[in-house]
Amino acid sequence: MLYRLKKEISRSVKGAVMLSALGLAGLYALPASAAPTISLLETGSTLLYPLFNLWVPVYTKMNPGVQITTQGTGSGTGIAEAISGVAQIGASDAYMSDAQVKMHPEILNIPLAISIQMINYNVPGLNNIHLKLSGPVLAGIYSGKITNWDDAAIAKLNPGVKLPNHKIIPIHRTDGSGDTFIFTTYLSDTTPAWSKSVGYSTTVSWPAVPGGIGAMGNPGMVQALKTTPYGVAYIGISWKKPVEEAKLGLAKLENRDGKFLLPTVENAKAAAGEMVSKTPADERISLVYAPGAKSYPIINYEYAIVSKKQAKPEVAAAMKKFLNWAIDSKGGNAPHFITAVNFVPLPESAAALSRKQIAEIQ
Amino acid sequence: MVESTNACGIIAMKIPAFRVALIATASFLPLSLLLLIVFLVLYSWPAIQFNQFDFLWTNDWNLGNLYGNPVSVHGQQIMPGARYGIWFLVVGTIVSSVLAMLIAMPIAIGSAYFLSEGVRKSWAGPLSLFVDLLAAVPSVVYGLWGYALLVPLFGQTIFPFMVKTFSFVPFLNGSAGSGYGLLTAAFVLAVMIIPLISATLREAIQMTEPALKEAGLSLGLNRLEVFWHITLPKLKTVLIGVGILALGRALGETMAVLMVSGNALNYLPNNIYAPISTMAAFIASQLDSALQDPTNMAVEALSEIALVLLLITIVVNITARLMLWMERIR
Numbered sequence: 001m002l003y004r005l006k007k008e009i010s011r012s013v014k015g016a017v018m019l020s021a022l023g024l025a026g027l028y029a030l031p032a033s034a035a036p037t038i039s040l041l042e043t044g045s046t047l048l049y050p051l052f053n054l055w056v057p058v059y060t061k062m063n064p065g066v067q068i069t070t071q072g073t074g075s076g077t078g079i080a081e082a083i084s085g086v087a088q089i090g091a092s093d094a095y096m097s098d099a100q101v102k103m104h105p106e107i108l109n110i111p112l113a114i115s116i117q118m119i120n121y122n123v124p125g126l127n128n129i130h131l132k133l134s135g136p137v138l139a140g141i142y143s144g145k146i147t148n149w150d151d152a153a154i155a156k157l158n159p160g161v162k163l164p165n166h167k168i169i170p171i172h173r174t175d176g177s178g179d180t181f182i183f184t185t186y187l188s189d190t191t192p193a194w195s196k197s198v199g200y201s202t203t204v205s206w207p208a209v210p211g212g213i214g215a216m217g218n219p220g221m222v223q224a225l226k227t228t229p230y231g232v233a234y235i236g237i238s239w240k241k242p243v244e245e246a247k248l249g250l251a252k253l254e255n256r257d258g259k260f261l262l263p264t265v266e267n268a269k270a271a272a273g274e275m276v277s278k279t280p281a282d283e284r285i286s287l288v289y290a291p292g293a294k295s296y297p298i299i300n301y302e303y304a305i306v307s308k309k310q311a312k313p314e315v316a317a318a319m320k321k322f323l324n325w326a327i328d329s330k331g332g333n334a335p336h337f338i339t340a341v342n343f344v345p346l347p348e349s350a351a352a353l354s355r356k357q358i359a360e361i362q
Numbered sequence: 363m364v365e366s367t368n369a370c371g372i373i374a375m376k377i378p379a380f381r382v383a384l385i386a387t388a389s390f391l392p393l394s395l396l397l398l399i400v401f402l403v404l405y406s407w408p409a410i411q412f413n414q415f416d417f418l419w420t421n422d423w424n425l426g427n428l429y430g431n432p433v434s435v436h437g438q439q440i441m442p443g444a445r446y447g448i449w450f451l452v453v454g455t456i457v458s459s460v461l462a463m464l465i466a467m468p469i470a471i472g473s474a475y476f477l478s479e480g481v482r483k484s485w486a487g488p489l490s491l492f493v494d495l496l497a498a499v500p501s502v503v504y505g506l507w508g509y510a511l512l513v514p515l516f517g518q519t520i521f522p523f524m525v526k527t528f529s530f531v532p533f534l535n536g537s538a539g540s541g542y543g544l545l546t547a548a549f550v551l552a553v554m555i556i557p558l559i560s561a562t563l564r565e566a567i568q569m570t571e572p573a574l575k576e577a578g579l580s581l582g583l584n585r586l587e588v589f590w591h592i593t594l595p596k597l598k599t600v601l602i603g604v605g606i607l608a609l610g611r612a613l614g615e616t617m618a619v620l621m622v623s624g625n626a627l628n629y630l631p632n633n634i635y636a637p638i639s640t641m642a643a644f645i646a647s648q649l650d651s652a653l654q655d656p657t658n659m660a661v662e663a664l665s666e667i668a669l670v671l672l673l674i675t676i677v678v679n680i681t682a683r684l685m686l687w688m689e690r691i692r
Contacts, residue, residue, distance in 0.1 A: 073650070080653035097429040099441075099656045169540060174625045176651035199443075203651035205424035206627050213542050213637055214625030216647060227514045228540035 036065075038318045043071040044078015044091030045178050046218040047115055047236030048302045051341045052091065055332050059325060066318050072217060076176015076202045082305040083107060088319055090305035093178020093236075094202050095284035106308045108357045109284050111301035112326050113333060114272050114344040116237040116263045117182055119251040119298075122225050123149060123164065127249035130262060132157040134254035135190025135289075135297070141232060142170045142187070143194065144209040149230060157254075164230070167211060171224050171233040174214035176202040179221075182288055182300045183234040189289040190254075190297075222246065237263055238341040255297040256289055263296050268344045271295035276347045283353050299344070308360050316361050323358045327351045402669040409662035412438045413446050417666065420447025421628050425651065425660050432657045439657040446663040448670070450630055454638035455671070457631075458544060458619065459612040462551035466608065470556045471601075474563035475589055490564060497557035505618030508550040513622055516549075517541020521635050539635035542624030547638060550618050555608035562607075566600040567593060599686055606682035610675055616642040641671045 042052055049072035056068045075092035082090025083104050095109045119133055137153050140146035146153055150163040173180045184200035198204050206212065213231070215224040218239045225233040226246045235243060243250070252260035261267045271290035279285050287299045304323060310316035326332035333345045346354065375381050403410070410417075412435070426444030433442050477490050521538040528534040570593050578588040594601075624637025625647060631638050645664050652660035 076654050077650035080650055097654075097656075099429075099431055100654070103656050167537065172627075174627075174647040176654055199427045199429070201425070201428040202654055203425055203428065203648070205422070208421070208627065208629035210629060210632055211537060211539060211636060212626070212629075213540060214627060214639075214647070216620070223509070224540075224542070227517055228542075231540065 036314075037067050038065060038314055039067040039069065040089060040315070040319060040322065041069050041071070041081075041087040042089040042091060043073050043081050043087040044089075044305070045075045045093050045302065046072040047075075047093050047117075047179055047238055048091040048112070049218075050238040051113065051302075051332075051337065051343065054337050054340060055326060059322060059332075063318075063321070066322065068322070072219075074173075074175035074217060075178030075181065078178075079202075079305050080176075082307060085307065085311075088306065088310070088315065089323075092303045092305050093300050094181035095286075095301070095303055096305065097201075101282075101284075108306050108308060108360065109282065110304045110306060110323060110354050110357045111283050111346060111350055112304050112323070112354070113302045113338060113346050114268065114287070114299055115302050116265075116268045116296060116342065116344070117179060117298040117300070118235050118237055118240065118243070118263050119232065119253060120225055120235050120243055121232040121249045121251060122229055123249060124229055125164070126161065127247055129161070130250055130252045131161065132254070132260045133251040134260075135186055138232075139187045139191035139194040141168050142172070142209070143198070143207040157260075166230045169211050169213060169228050169231040170209055171213045171215055171221060171228065171231050172206050173216070173221065175216050177217075178202060178300070179218065179234055179236055180204065182286075182298055185286050185288045186298050222248075237343065240342050253297050255293075255295050256291045257293045257295075259293050261294070261296045263298070263342075265339070265342060265344055267294055267296035268299045271297070271299050272344055272347060275299075276350050279350055279353060281353060281356070283350065283357065301350070302343070306361060309362055313362070320358055320361050323361075324355065327354050327358075399669070399672065402665055402672065406662045406666040406669055408438055409446065409659060409666045412436055412440065412659065413663065413666065417446055417448060417663075418452065418670070419449045420445075421449045421630070422447040423450075423628055425655060428654050438659065440659045441655060441657060444655075444659060446666075447628075448641070448644075448667055450626060450628060451639055451641045451644050451667065452670070452674075453630055454544075454623070454626070455613060455640040455642070455674070458547050458551060458623070458638060458640055459609055461544065461548035461634075462555060462612045463605065463609055465548060465552035466556045466559060467605065469552070470559035471563060471594070473556065473560045474567055477560070478564045478567040479585060479589065490561070493557050493564075494561050497561055501554055501615055502617040504550055504554050505621040508546060508618060508622040512546055512549065513541035515541070516546050521545070525635075533634050536633040537635065539633075539637070540624070542622060542637055543635045544623070544631050544638045545634045547619050547623040547640070550622055551612045551615055554615065554618065555612055558608050558611065559604050562604040563597065563600065566597050570596055599689055602682055602685050602689070606679060609678060613675055613678070614642050614671070615640075616646050619643045620647055641667050 049070065052070045056070055060066060060068060075094050078090035078092045079096060081087035093115065096107065121131060134157060137146060137157065140153060147167055148165055149168055150165045155163055181200060181202045184198065184204050188195035188200045198207065213224055213228060215221045218236050221233045221235050222239055222242050225231050225248055250262065252262055254260050270292055271287065274290040274292045274295055275287040283301065287301060289297050306319065310319065327346050329345060338345045422445045424443060424445045426441030428441055430442045432439045477486055477493065481489060517540045521541065525535055525538045574592055575588050578592045619640050620643035623639060623643060626637040626639045645667055648664060652664050
């Protein structure tokens with residue numbers, strides 16, 4: 001009898017514990033369900049990813065009804081998932097092609113900021129100086145025509161520098177990448193042979209260079225360059241700190257006026273000043289290879305690829321609020337966000353065009 | 363006991379509902395394989411028509427100018443300049459898997475022998491558990507380990523050393539590369555399939571008749587010779603079977619190879635340290651780029667790669683079955 005009693009007590013105790021656990025869980029979930037949270041998914045460019053990660057905690061603290069998830073998957077994925085509707089915001093360093101726009105006229109390309117691309121290399125002994133490289137030289141390296149670091153073309157740009165006699169290992173992106181897009185745009189603009197044979201896109205058929213390596217994402221590029229002596233890679237400016245910590249070299253690039261410049265914010269601002277006025281209403285324009293003595297050649301708009309037609313009006317309203325905050329110079333484009341990733345804030349003329357596009361989201 | 367189970371089975375099969383359910387469940391697997399092949403062929407049909415047989419032996423994977431306008435070639439809409447040739451992928455997949463098997467087999471057989479006969483019975487249990495746990499580790503973990511540890515280690519220390527010592531051997535000399543390449547990928551694959559082979563072999567060794575081993579020992583052979591001349595030949599069928607299982611895993615391995623292979627595009631490796639690309643890793647890494655193609659031909663070409671991989675796996679399995687059948691009739 002005592003045994004039965006003990007069993008009953010233990011069973012009721014277990015039941016009470018389970019019920020209270022469920023109740024607590026329910027209470028915990030209650031505040032969230034009281035005000036429905038809108039979740040937005042942002043996916044895409046690994047160049048824009050660090051900036052989004054700075055924005056999201058600050059924005060969601062100010063707007064607790066919105067939850068934003070960020071992913072760094074490559075501009076190609078960003079565009080594809082924005083088109084298919086899986087992601088609300090696709091981040092991309094590349095604007096959509098004319099054929100894509102014709103197929104999907106409801107998709108907007110909205111610039112959020114201006115970013116820069118670095119050309120990095122890992123040559124033992126030369127990582128602390130800034131080697132001078134140009135578009136034709138890089139096109140030669142990536143097409144296999146220039147094979148060694150002490151090639152005459154590189155030596156001509158860098159008189160007095162002792163270049164090692166070693167094969168160059170070009171590192172490129174394997175995923176659909178906005179960085180590939182702007183890098184190949186630079187190569188196409190500077191080298192007609194590259195433009196005819198390979199062209200520019202988020203993915204290109206890289207000429208077969210024995211030993212050439214493919215990496216995934218900007219972090220993959222940094223890691224591949226770190227472990228590959230005598231390699232050269234194109235990396236987005238938001239990854240400058242990991243590159244500096246790994247003690248990799250940063251190249252000075254030749255611009256349209258023949259000057260060799262570092263990817264600093266001032267040089268990017270100069271380039272932006274020349275090109276932004278040419279921005280059309282749909283804001284699909286390349287800012288690469290701008291004229292001007294102080295213009296750094298590889299800069300680009302960072303796009304949010306969004307659909308005009310959203311499933312729910314609350315989602316559209318939340319997206320409009322977030323995007324408008326992002327391009328506001330007191331919000332996402334405030335100096336402390338932008339300088340943390342070495343970007344350039346969106347100029348006012350471009351911001352006005354962006355605001356007009358954001359207003360079209362329903 | 364066996365007769366009564368048989369009788370139960372025969373009686374049960376007479377019940378229509380049971381019979382239908384059993385046939386349905388049993389045919390689920392072959393049916394899904396068939397449906398998979400049919401789906402892949404139907405989905406990649408435009409790509410198959412466009413590529414024809416050049417697909418398999420040209421080395422030119424080109425998505426074309428994605429920022430141009432679609433053109434019509436051979437009746438199919440494609441981006442200008444698009445060509446699909448995957449010879450480098452076929453070579454990369456087969457060579458890396460075969461190399462992985464060559465590395466893994468001796469080590470796995472050795473470890474199986476060691477665990478079944480070489481250690482004290484009290485240690486055999488825990489050590490075997492260890493090996494079984496290794497077989498359960500997800501492959502992406504191996505990939506990350508390879509990426510973070512093996513690639514720098516191989517590229518900066520081991521490969522240059524190998525190049526110096528084997529400078530007279532054709533495929534092992536030349537440039538030591540960067541650590542991302544064929545040998546690293548094969549090594550990571552080997553580490554993944556060794557526990558698989560070793561666990562199965564160990565159990566098979568323990569199940570061989572002790573009478574045979576004792577006969578060998580009584581003839582004066584030592585334990586190692588008993589293993590090599592008596593036990594191992596008896597295990598031929600098991601070895602082939604588990605070897606095919608391991609080869610299948612190596613052929614289809616995606617993430618681990620993607621992280622350490624170097625992702626070569628449109629060229630074949632000139633030595634064992636050079637970058638390669640395998641079919642599974644290529645499909646995974648190129649999918650989001652292929653989605654950018656408005657004509658969808660690129661995605662269909664990727665599914666054609668998947669079809670080729672599936673057919674290679676089927677051919678490998680059929681070859682294994684043939685070998686087993688020949689063993690049995692001998």
